[in-house]
Amino acid sequence: MHKYENISVPVIRRLPRYYRFLGELLQKDVTRISSRELSDKMGLTASQIRQDLNCFGGFGQQGYGYSVRGLYDQIGKILGLDHNYSAILIGAGNLGKAVATHMSFEKRGFQLIGIFDSDKSKEGTLIRGIPVTDIEELESFCSQNKTDAAILCVPKTSTPQLAERLYQLGIRNFWNFSHYDISNMYDDIIVENVHLNDSLMILCYRISDANDVPEA
Amino acid sequence: MHKYENISVPVIRRLPRYYRFLGELLQKDVTRISSRELSDKMGLTASQIRQDLNCFGGFGQQGYGYSVRGLYDQIGKILGLDHNYSAILIGAGNLGKAVATHMSFEKRGFQLIGIFDSDKSKEGTLIRGIPVTDIEELESFCSQNKTDAAILCVPKTSTPQLAERLYQLGIRNFWNFSHYDISNMYDDIIVENVHLNDSLMILCYRISDANDVPEA
């Protein structure tokens, strides 16, 4: 399946959205769809959909369109959702707890195998059935458990040191909720950022832009 | 200040990141920086930084560079962070609670004025000093309090009806954490999505893409 060469970032970022819409069609028992119909629903052009899909192969059929089920499964495979990457979560505060309980890791190619926090009073607490472990045990845990990715839900200030520590333990893949930018710390890591502050500021800009009076 | 015409989406999406980096420089008491130095730190080109900033005005000085403080303040103004938009949060589950407690709304141009949930047992619980209110009181609350934006932290299934209800109450701005896509429901709304599932799937793709053996 993988690896696909030369797929542009914009294309990849659209894949989960296709997957989501196809999943909804599937639930509504829609069996086939044309690029035209899908483009109407999603608010983009039919051309773009066909271009995007054809980066990975010809999934459609002339005169018919695409099989919803078939396309859904294909995109799932392309995204690699059939994997089972092991992930640990660092930071069992409000955000970490929410991420741990809220996400269907298994449906997205991951498995949550450990939760760590520096607050010893949280030790042993169960979140999603997983006991919170003292961060001091990180090294021993990682030496005993193959760890593919780390989810960072820690404060900005402790992020660089933590990232360094995880890097030393061989972890190269990060889902980063911290407000600190670790993307440029090493050049052999993969970082997917969730910058909630950035997102909220962009909303603020867009509201301001829509509401404020134009200059004379 | 606002409104800026014809600013492209990629430029806007980079602004919060500039703001973040400048904030860090400020904390380190750096007073001036050139586009070149900033580009090194951020991992983009000096040309792009100068192009981006010049969409809004000439903030630099030839032969000198940019004043960190000045640029930071300017970008804050451009983003509209000096606003005080009122926002309500719907859904006081793990995610809603995390968002409510975790975000510095005031620093991002917002003020959280209400929290709603359909679970009556949560009524009255304080989150960030704000009592959780029964969702049935939404209409009366909104008629008494000017509400600029809604933060959606509810399950996928209840999202479309809720969005409809909020739209009827005159709310046009949404920060959407739900896995349901409300962007296309109306054409006069502003929606900033936080699709955690999408983000996790993209991480999955990127790990798969980096690890899997290339086809022969």
Add this chain to the structure above:
DNA sequence: TAGATTGTTAATCGATTAACAATC
């Protein structure tokens, strides 16, 4: 077969990068 819709090439559009004159 005729109609529909894909896969794919070509044209357009927009964003990024390079270059350099202006100027602090």
Add this chain to the structure above:
DNA sequence: TAGATTGTTAATCGATTAACAATC
């Protein structure tokens, strides 16, 4: 003044859209 770095125009690159022949 000389050196540095911006603001801005021009060149390049990449992504999106349009068009249409292939084909189910």
